[in-house]
Amino acid sequence: MKIKVNNILYEPKVSGSMRLLDYLRNELKLTGTKEGCGEGECGACTILLNGKPVNSCLILLGQCDEKEIITIEGLNEPELTKSFEEVGAVQCGFCTPGMMISSSAFLEENPSPTKEEVKTCISGNLCRCTGYKKIEEAIMLTADKKKLVK
Secondary structure (H helix, E strand, C coil): CCEEECCEEECCCCCCCCEHHHHHHHHCCCCCCCCCCCCCCCCCCEEEECCEEEEHHHCEHHHHCCEEEECHHHCCCHHHHHHHHHHCCCCCCCCHHHHHHHHHHHHHHCCCCCHHHHHHHCCCCCCCCCCCHHHHHHHHHHHHHHHHHC
């Protein structure tokens, strides 16, 4: 089995029945991906699998053969990071990696979102600190910044 994580090729020497989340955190020490509920309900473990956001707690390592994975550590989105910081969208930080991964994929497909579309984008990611308003502001700010860069 071979997988690419954050542009580095790995040949896991563990069981394919291990959850991807556990492989990332325990074997690769990529601890930015968090385990919240372990049931795919909270979004804290969101990563990009071949460019699509998925809950890594629901994916087995064996399903990732020949696939590309991006975790928060490999996400290269300086505008998004700066926007989250500028508007104060980071409170305890537990949900932030999943929110940023979901937001990045969303903005890639929808560079000019409405506020309602942003709410739908992050509906699979739970936050218990901010009440979502600042997170939504950060995503809209990022979309605006990206328009200025192009």
